[in-house]
Amino acid sequence: AADRIAAFASILTRPAADRPPGAGLRGIENNQDPVVHDVFPLHDPNVTDFITSSWFKEALSASTRRLFLLRTKDHFGLHIAFYTAFIRLYCASLSTPCLVGIGLWVVWRQVDYHSYMQALGIYGLLVAFVWAPSVLKRWKRYQYSLLVEWDLLQAKEVEYPNQEFKDYVVETINVANEGDPPDYVDVKMYDRRRRYPKYILFGVFSVVCCILLFVFVMLYCQWYIIAVMTPMCDDPRCPTFLDSHNCINQCELLLQQGKTYNFLRDIRESVRGCQGYCDTATFDPAYYDCDMALVGCFSTERGVVGTVSHGIVVSRHDMCVLDDHVGTARWTYVLVQGIVLGLTLDILFLAIFELIASVFNKWENYATLQENNRRFVEKIFLFNWVGYFYWFFLLAFLYTPYGGEVQEFIRVHIDTNMWFTGNGRFKFSRYWVSGLVGMDSAFVTPLIVTQALNLVINTFVPFLLRRAVVSARDTYLVSKDQLSLKLKNGLKMHFQTAVNLTQSAVNLTQTATQTAAGSVVRHSKQALRALRMSMPGATEDDLAAAVAAVTDEVDQSNDLTDMEKE
Incomplete structure (x- = not known):
């Protein structure tokens, strides 16, 4: 399944001008396209979580070891599956030299250090010329067994084109066998002499x-x-003893106490003893700066x-x-x-x-x-x-x-x-x-420290970075969804408020219009009633003429008022 996905990805990312042409979608191979990454993930997260959570139990058990490799092959592809199989075989093969080396270090080193170093030389030769070839032989057999089990003996490795390949010449060649109909394909050729x-x-x-x-x-x-x-801080050549002329006394004191320091071995074997060791003509006191902070002694x-x-x-x-x-x-x-x-x-x-x-x-x-x-x-x-x-x-x-x-x-x-x-x-x-x-101490300290650093830098740091990226991405997506929801709710609220304000304005306008109209009708009736009372016996035509005259006076007064305002 993973190999089919890889082939499908190669078709998607291959340029359209290639032969055969591809879809020309660039960026998805490095998860740079967010739409493709979210809609078409390369691996199912649930299956990935299941494999990473159960790998330790299944990889060590002999009954589920092949099932674990099969799941790895289907999910991550053949390359990762064979890599995992080799790592498992190699780690299992390390147990033999590990146990032998621990035995040599624990037992033989304490008995006789000189013969222990000679034994380490023989042990190293056996590791290089016996153990290593046997591991390669075992891996070759194990690899063939996996090829048979996964039905890959007749399969050919798919060579994916390099997207950065350029400056090539397209040549048409016949790839058919002799006697078969011709089968012409276009091949990209690059003159290898340009690489020299x-x-x-x-x-x-x-x-x-x-x-x-x-x-x-x-x-x-x-x-x-x-x-x-x-030097040690107890060395007689340190300025504390040399400047006060106590070098010989300190040297003799160390010998009397039975110290087994390595620099005392030459003093015991020397004819002059402590006097020869403290003679400033035989050494440079500048190399015994024991008063220097941190690293003097x-x-x-x-x-x-x-x-x-x-x-x-x-x-x-x-x-x-x-x-x-x-x-x-x-x-x-x-x-x-x-x-x-x-x-x-x-x-x-x-x-x-x-x-x-x-x-x-x-x-x-x-x-x-x-x-x-x-x-x-x-x-x-x-x-x-x-x-x-x-x-x-x-x-x-x-x-x-x-x-x-x-x-x-x-x-x-x-x-x-x-x-x-x-x-x-x-x-x-x-x-x-x-x-x-000592060869053992000189090798062990740098080797352990550098390998520990490589393990941290190459394994633990990417793991932390991956967790940080996933956490930041999830936080960003959650914040993005929350912000989108708030914007939608805010727009709905503002729209509803505007509608309510508009409806209220319409209602107020209607109410004011109805009130004004009723007031005009009421005052008109009162004025007409007062006019009738002031003109008893007048006809309807006389009343209409009186109303028209009053209206003209009001208009004229309004005009004068407007002129006065100007």
Whole structure:
């Protein structure tokens, strides 16, 4: 049903000049025509509400899973149905590597961290070379089973024309098989050689974007290293101990307390011990600016989540009570870095790249929607792949094995540049401490934060926007109906009032006329009676002559009065 609706929509929106011609109704494909949208909705709201309310129960149950996919196919079309089927199969297949990975992290990591990292390498190879191909094989079989069940083995995919396809040449070709009567159809042709310069320009644009992405990701990665390598507030090299000549005493105190900090490991293995660590000839005190607000130093060596209770912070990492109230400061700092990384690179930069890629895709001018979408996905894939994995490549193959050399290079060639560092106020490196950068923690924090942001931006925000649009539309329609009803009632009321006023005026006029006429008749009778009494024995002719004379006098008096008024 959904595919028939899509085909019908293609006929409605295809221009009338096409072959075969369409209805030429533009705007309805994006719900821009309010009349078509209200009278001919694409989906039945009742069925949509039923599917969205029962999908969780039906999709997980083995007995109703196929029924749910069938409803999805009939209501939303084959594309959404196969997409839903793949997502269900993929999520179900993730349970195996998920359980194995949790087992490795819970058990093996606590037993021996070194062998745990080696096991993670083997685990990653198994996921890439065993689990992933098996999932693709299962999906291929599942796809064929759905094609058989839905009787689509002999069906061909309908290619819908691209409404923005232009600058084409119409050619008439024979599509009949050999021996059959000729069947001529008109085909829109576009010279693909005209796309070659566009491919080159997009390739140059992609290389520039990837280089910018490399630079930005490297800056973020170095920022992460700075957050991890920022010294602790108990470090003997901090100005609090170094300026008061208590560096050696603080170092020895930490060793006597049996602290297991990573920077103390090198001190224990060194011949000079605390004296060598506190020797200012072996380090630059400017890199230990522990008095800087917020990010000068941290109370914990690693980013941990603390629990505030009775004015103290209890660390869940080593279960020790810290005297500082900012035990989670380093963890919060890394969290903020992950949020900034996700917002800028994974969302903002990707959105800009997708926008420009869509412009290139439109410029390349493809004839069908399927080819247009396929080419757009090919453009986005490389940038997405580089953006997601370049962070991990830097940490795995550069910083973890050669972190000390990288920090030394930055300290010698960049931190000594007064223009970059603002006359030495900023430092873009830290002294490397072995053991602080772990592959698991370095991968997990940015990955979780960026994926959570993608989930919120791509799923939750559209959901909220959709609810806001529907609510605003319903409010607008209700207000519109109420206003229309008020206008109708107001017009009826004003019309009825006008009719009543008109009828009252007519009645008053009739009453005044009748009263005036009766008064004239009554006064006339009285005057005639008085005239008869004053002229006894007069005939009717004499009375008529007397009345005429009085009338002439009244007229003359009125004329004089009018002249006097003038």
